[in-house]
Amino acid sequence: MVKTIEYIDGVVRMIDQTRLPNEKVFVDCKTVEDVGHAIKTMIIRGAPAIGVAAAMGISLAADAIDAPDFDTFYEELDTKCDTLGKSRPTAVNLAWAINRMKRVTQESNALSVSDIKVRLKQEALTICEEDILANEAMGNHGQTLIESGQTVLTHCNAGALATAGFGTALGVIRAAVNAGKDIRVLANETRPFLQGARLTAWELKEDNIPVKLITDNMCGFFMRKGEVDAVVVGADRIAGNGDVANKIGTYMVAVLAQKHNIPFYVAAPVSTLDLSLSSGDDIPIEERSAEEVVTFNSKRIAPEHIDVGHPAFDITPNELVHAIITERGIARAPFTDSLKQLAGQK
Amino acid sequence: MVKTIEYIDGVVRMIDQTRLPNEKVFVDCKTVEDVGHAIKTMIIRGAPAIGVAAAMGISLAADAIDAPDFDTFYEELDTKCDTLGKSRPTAVNLAWAINRMKRVTQESNALSVSDIKVRLKQEALTICEEDILANEAMGNHGQTLIESGQTVLTHCNAGALATAGFGTALGVIRAAVNAGKDIRVLANETRPFLQGARLTAWELKEDNIPVKLITDNMCGFFMRKGEVDAVVVGADRIAGNGDVANKIGTYMVAVLAQKHNIPFYVAAPVSTLDLSLSSGDDIPIEERSAEEVVTFNSKRIAPEHIDVGHPAFDITPNELVHAIITERGIARAPFTDSLKQLAGQK
Numbered sequence: 001m002v003k004t005i006e007y008i009d010g011v012v013r014m015i016d017q018t019r020l021p022n023e024k025v026f027v028d029c030k031t032v033e034d035v036g037h038a039i040k041t042m043i044i045r046g047a048p049a050i051g052v053a054a055a056m057g058i059s060l061a062a063d064a065i066d067a068p069d070f071d072t073f074y075e076e077l078d079t080k081c082d083t084l085g086k087s088r089p090t091a092v093n094l095a096w097a098i099n100r101m102k103r104v105t106q107e108s109n110a111l112s113v114s115d116i117k118v119r120l121k122q123e124a125l126t127i128c129e130e131d132i133l134a135n136e137a138m139g140n141h142g143q144t145l146i147e148s149g150q151t152v153l154t155h156c157n158a159g160a161l162a163t164a165g166f167g168t169a170l171g172v173i174r175a176a177v178n179a180g181k182d183i184r185v186l187a188n189e190t191r192p193f194l195q196g197a198r199l200t201a202w203e204l205k206e207d208n209i210p211v212k213l214i215t216d217n218m219c220g221f222f223m224r225k226g227e228v229d230a231v232v233v234g235a236d237r238i239a240g241n242g243d244v245a246n247k248i249g250t251y252m253v254a255v256l257a258q259k260h261n262i263p264f265y266v267a268a269p270v271s272t273l274d275l276s277l278s279s280g281d282d283i284p285i286e287e288r289s290a291e292e293v294v295t296f297n298s299k300r301i302a303p304e305h306i307d308v309g310h311p312a313f314d315i316t317p318n319e320l321v322h323a324i325i326t327e328r329g330i331a332r333a334p335f336t337d338s339l340k341q342l343a344g345q346k
Numbered sequence: 347m348v349k350t351i352e353y354i355d356g357v358v359r360m361i362d363q364t365r366l367p368n369e370k371v372f373v374d375c376k377t378v379e380d381v382g383h384a385i386k387t388m389i390i391r392g393a394p395a396i397g398v399a400a401a402m403g404i405s406l407a408a409d410a411i412d413a414p415d416f417d418t419f420y421e422e423l424d425t426k427c428d429t430l431g432k433s434r435p436t437a438v439n440l441a442w443a444i445n446r447m448k449r450v451t452q453e454s455n456a457l458s459v460s461d462i463k464v465r466l467k468q469e470a471l472t473i474c475e476e477d478i479l480a481n482e483a484m485g486n487h488g489q490t491l492i493e494s495g496q497t498v499l500t501h502c503n504a505g506a507l508a509t510a511g512f513g514t515a516l517g518v519i520r521a522a523v524n525a526g527k528d529i530r531v532l533a534n535e536t537r538p539f540l541q542g543a544r545l546t547a548w549e550l551k552e553d554n555i556p557v558k559l560i561t562d563n564m565c566g567f568f569m570r571k572g573e574v575d576a577v578v579v580g581a582d583r584i585a586g587n588g589d590v591a592n593k594i595g596t597y598m599v600a601v602l603a604q605k606h607n608i609p610f611y612v613a614a615p616v617s618t619l620d621l622s623l624s625s626g627d628d629i630p631i632e633e634r635s636a637e638e639v640v641t642f643n644s645k646r647i648a649p650e651h652i653d654v655g656h657p658a659f660d661i662t663p664n665e666l667v668h669a670i671i672t673e674r675g676i677a678r679a680p681f682t683d684s685l686k687q688l689a690g691q692k
Contacts, residue, residue, distance in 0.1 A: 021648065191537060198648065205652060212653040215595075216537065217563070218595070251566045251570065252598060255605050293560075297645050301543050306551060308558065309532075314570075315570075
């Protein structure tokens with residue numbers, strides 16, 4: 001399995017996820033602006049991976065600052081943090097990682113500027129390592145919900161490519177397989193960006209986990225035929241009441257799962273929780289460009305000058321969510337209590 | 347508006363729907379085999395249009411038969427009918443049109459072979475004209491269900507391009523607009539063949555009916571926001587109990603409509619009813635090639651050698667259907683009674 005993201009010698013190296021699975025091309029980010037561009041254009045995507053990239057980006061930003069004292073250094077870094085924080089609005093892991101890097105900077109104000117730079121690099125690497133460990137823990141908790149012989153439907157890519165490694169939703173599936181369970185995956189292709197077709201199908205195939213690719217609009221058909229036993233998806237932000245923002249189409253999957261009495265699970269690290277929001281209605285939904293919907297390989301698939309909707313995420317209300325799987329355990333309704341409890345643990 | 351299909355001077359001319367909206371190319375079918383190929387490869391698609399094409403194809407087949415007597419003629423024609431009937435399995439209009447052409451042939455057995463050929467040409471043209479009239483009547487009935495100011499969601503293309511003209515689901519929308527109502531359309535792009543993006547968006551734009559294009563997985567998002575007032579779709583076959591076979595994804599739309607208390611209407615001519623089947627479970631679902639899902643403009647969007655599902659249709663059970671709009675009026679539950687009544691009318 002290729003590494004989603006690495007930080008070596010002042011370079012943040014990412015696999016270009018816009019070009020998978022046809023080409024394995026790596027992009028080297030040498031500045032925080034490069035990282036911001038990579039996040040915006042979805043060279044790297046997936047809430048946890050965005051968080052890791054942001055932390056590394058802030059370390060790059062810190063390294064580039066030539067400041068005589070802490071206050072000047074912090075002021076410049078803060079500006080870079082602000083700009084990077086605006087690269088994508090929905091995934092809270094972006095703000096979470098940036099805030100963590102800022103907090104570490106403030107806590108290091110007694111150190112020299114060059115020592116703070118070393119400290120920030122360490123912190124970015126720690127965030128990256130912690131993400132993999134969190135996914136493995138999440139997988140171990142989550143796989144208890146999946147039985148051998150089951151087919152699990154997933155939407156978008158919440159895999160190794162959406163994280164520093166192992167994956168959230170696909171981490172649960174990998175952990176089930178590692179536990180010796182016989183698991184099949186049904187992968188929604190996930191229009192318009194095709195993360196399911198391009199990334200999830202590729203990841204699972206590389207790991208020899210049986211996967212069948214379908215268009216998003218087929219998932220109801222397969223559920224009605226009794227061919228789906230559970231749904232596991234990732235999340236970009238989870239509000240205090242358990243409402244889940246995730247890739248557009250997740251809500252459709254959740255409604256169909258409810259209709260067919262199929263459990264609907266969300267796998268996400270605690271860094272995806274945003275307990276400052278009491279409901280999913282307060283989560284900002286990114287509207288991306290119409291071009292991503294109506295062009296494919298620079299060829300249009302729709303008439304010119306057509307009105308196009310492109311909300312990149314939707315909200316699945318908590319009543320459709322059977323459980324939220326985190327690295328600290330599994331939260332169930334009422335989520336207002338269970339999520340607060342998990343967030344408070346160390 | 348271009349004509350979907352025309353029959354002039356021994357040539358069945360169709361607009362190539364695989365190349366819209368980028369190119370307006372016409373395909374001339376000179377033999378019944380050409381017509382079968384056009385149906386199979388979806389140069390022409392949409393249940394009513396397939397019926398019209400089949401009738402014209404049988405007329406071409408008849409013209410090509412050099413037979414001394416009726417029995418020889420009928421035997422050869424019957425073989426051509428059998429082959430054409432196998433070109434696509436789900437839309438019942440194909441069998442309906444072929445059976446009608448066979449019945450007319452049998453009823454004309456007192457005529458000379460050359461007079462039968464003339465009679466069959468007339469019948470094919472009649473089927474084409476009747477289809478447009480049926481769609482207009484369907485539109486007049488159906489538009490009473492739609493109020494001015496409403497947004498109607500549709501899936502696939504059940505428009506002029508799916509019929510000889512005017513359309514079934516889009517006929518209802520056109521009739522509402524013609525009645526002076528202010529109507530907006532939300533069009534699902536309809537993966538994998540993109541009939542919504544390529545055909546519905548194009549047709550409505552040509553007619554200056556406001557349309558917004560979305561990916562299929564967005565329709566739940568817009569329903570939850572309260573931006574959809576009604577759903578109108580076409581049908582490929584309707585069983586005696588009102589179960590509806592239509593383009594893959596229709597079932598997903600119907601479940602989402604139920605969840606949001608949005609009326610779900612099906613518009614289809616009586617020729618789409620198959621009262622010989624007591625339930626939708628008996629409708630054959632065409633499985634099309636994986637290539638149509640994983641390639642786009644000859645470029646793959648998924649890894650090589652991946653397992654792919656491609657049911658081209660799904661069944662929407664009658665309990666999700668608020669009304670079936672036909673040229674003879676509107677059928678409501680219990681459909682077993684109401685559809686039988688409509689089918690029996692002249």
